[in-house]
Amino acid sequence: MIRAARLAAVGVTVALAMSIAACSKPATSTAGGTPTSVAADKQLKIGFFGFAKANSFAQAAWAGVQSYAEKNNATATFLDSNFDGPTQVNQLQDAVTSKRYDVVIVQANDGVAMVNPIKQAIAAGIVVVVEFTPVGGKFDTAEPQVPGTINIIDPPTVNGVGLAKLGLEACKTVASGACKVAYLQGFANYPLDTARTDAAVNALKSGGATVVSNFVGGYTPDTGRAAMQNLLQSHPDVNVVIGSSQALEGATPLAKGKKIGFVGNGGSTQAFGFVNDGTWYGVYDVPEKSEGTKAAELGLAKARGKDVPASTVACTTLTTFECLGTKETLKGLTADYSD
Known part of the structure; x- marks a missing residue:
């Protein structure tokens, strides 16, 4: 996002709550x-x-x-x-x-x-x-x-850990057991996105989730839609999807009929609407x-x-x-x- 693009850099391995406290x-x-x-x-x-x-x-x-x-x-x-x-x-x-x-x-x-x-x-x-x-x-x-x-x-690490926290909460609403979470990166090999992705993935894994993070969702509905198509072909059993709010605007329609929780990065008017009507679990809102x-x-x-x-x-x-x-x-x- 850079919210949009908060806009979106980092790696953390400490426990979720401690990460937020230490970085915030x-x-x-x-x-x-x-x-x-x-x-x-x-x-x-x-x-x-x-x-x-x-x-x-x-x-x-x-x-x-x-x-x-x-x-x-x-x-x-x-x-x-x-x-x-x-x-x-x-x-x-x-x-x-x-x-x-x-x-x-x-x-x-x-x-x-x-x-x-x-x-x-x-x-x-x-x-x-x-x-x-x-x-x-x-x-x-x-x-x-x-x-x-x-x-x-x-700090991008705080952003990533916060997204992970929301993702783990979303898991509880859509998965009865093990939870598979897909993290859609923003830009590939972009320092800020790499840092945020590493922080989110490590925190998700520490929270017990199975994580898929090799898809680039970008910061537009079109790139998000393409990533979601590839994701659903490879991992039709995905429970939660995290990505930029712009990307999720393109990804969400493809989840019709599926029980998938969404967490967006960026609190736009559109993202607020999806959260308020229950289509998404949450957003990281700067x-x-x-x-x-x-x-x-x-x-x-x-x-x-x-x-x-x-x-x-x-x-x-x-x-x-x-x-x-x-x-x-x-x-x-x-x-x-x-x-």
């Missing part, structure tokens, strides 16, 4: 680095380096960024890399050279490749907010991996518009000389249910975006 503690340190001081009444400029303009998840974060900027004497621009890592690197390097932004908010397509341009931005006095996906080589933490950055993160709002809030505050937290774990800070969306926990809530 928000940090209390203060973001380092001192940006160039600005007058309190100066209008600031935010550059939002989102996954892709066509991605509904990125659009949800963008809506939050835009709304906060408009109300707090700032302007915001969406720089579209269209899911391409090298393009995003070049865009940030150009922004550093031109010094056109006071604050940059980064949804990294390649968290390792973005380390150096982010270091360059910080050295140039630009405030950097790392949003949703970690920047650096570690995918199990929200702690800053580049000194001086502000991080509001959903409040992405709220996360975008928080990213803009923290970035502008630091640019104006205030102390802000160095790291925030989205699901423990912005929700009361740690992003584990079921019919019960989503009651009365509205999705942040639509696929």
Whole structure:
């Protein structure tokens, strides 16, 4: 997904409950680095380096960024890399050279490749907010991996373990004995997806499930439909299917007449509807518009000389249910975006 594309990096082998507890503690340190001081009444400029303009998840974060900027004497621009890592690197390097932004908010397509341009931005006095996906080589933490950055993160390991927890709960509703769970990967060999997949698969196995994870579901209904067709041919006895919410929108119709529990990654309007009507068991629901709002809030505050937290774990800070969306926990809530 990147929710969409939360968007979606990791491997864990510890017990399910301990994994969530260990990875979910928000940090209390203060973001380092001192940006160039600005007058309190100066209008600031935010550059939002989102996954892709066509991605509904990125659009949800963008809506939050835009709304906060408009109300707090700032302007915001969406720089579209269209899911391409090298393009995003070049865009940030150009922004550093031109010094056109006071604050940059980064949804990294390649968290390792973005380390150096982010270091360059910080050295140039630009405030950097790392949003949703970690920047650096570690995918199990929200702690800053580049000194001086502000991080509001959903660690991919936490995401994977959360999906596994929902999947194991779904098993209890559809399987009377052994439970076979299919985990549909997002992008093949994509660091974030690899990390999240490893975390989910290990947690599912620790919970006693038999796991099938060699199918790529992607982030569209078409790729999800194709994966589901192949899955049902190879494993017609599957009990639970986990994948991006977009992929499951294509996969779900193929399960007609079968008792299969679905768990989506991404809380779109469509995903909420499937959970609320009982078609899916649950979704991993990151409040992405709220996360975008928080990213803009923290970035502008630091640019104006205030102390802000160095790291925030989205699901423990912005929700009361740690992003584990079921019919019960989503009651009365509205999705942040639509696929």
